[in-house]
Amino acid sequence: MKNSTLIKGTAAIAVGAALLLGGGGTLAAWNQEASADAGQIVAGDLGLQAQTGVWTDGGTQQIADITKYRVVPGDKLTFTQTLTVKLRGDKMAAQIKLNDVIASTFSKSNVQIDPITIKNAAGETVIDNPILKPVANDTQTVTVSTTFHFLSTTPGLENVNATYDLSKVSYTLQQVITGKDGLVVTP
DSSP, rough: OOOHHHHHHHHHHHHHHHHHHTTTTTTOOOOOOOOOOOOOOOOOEEEEEEEOOOEETTTTEEESOOOGGGOTTTTTEEEEEEEEEEEEEEOOOOEEEEOOOOBOSSOGGGGGEOOOOEEEETTEOOOOOOOOOOTTTTTEEEEEEEEEEEOOOOTTTTTTOOOBBBOOOOOEEOOEETTTTEEEEOO
């Protein structure tokens, strides 16, 4: 009988401990929550709109219809286009890049494409890795020029009747990020 009482007592203690642990008894931990109004942020923006461009021969004489122009070695054709650039953001910076113009049957060694030239609204040339930054009203107008040299060193009759699809000339506005060393990195 003694063992039966001992067993009953031990079982009662075990049930009591289980109720305390599982029933949220005295082993609860305290916690509290607080918040502050941290405000909201708004994302910046980047945009590019292109106006109709103009082709010139040697940078001076306007070409009315580029599809009817017959290029010869030594020619320089320049495409000039006005772009409206929108940049909004506290640390926003962007660069205009010429998209690849590869739709051609010309030998690549016979055509040279100069780095683009960018002029601001005042007509001043932006040089040395031109990085555009936001202006007061977020929108600025720039003029971009690209020159294609059909090299006079083209041998013999190479590229006679070749075609160069200049309708593919276009630009990209690419955000750039300044790294910790001040170097520009493209994401």
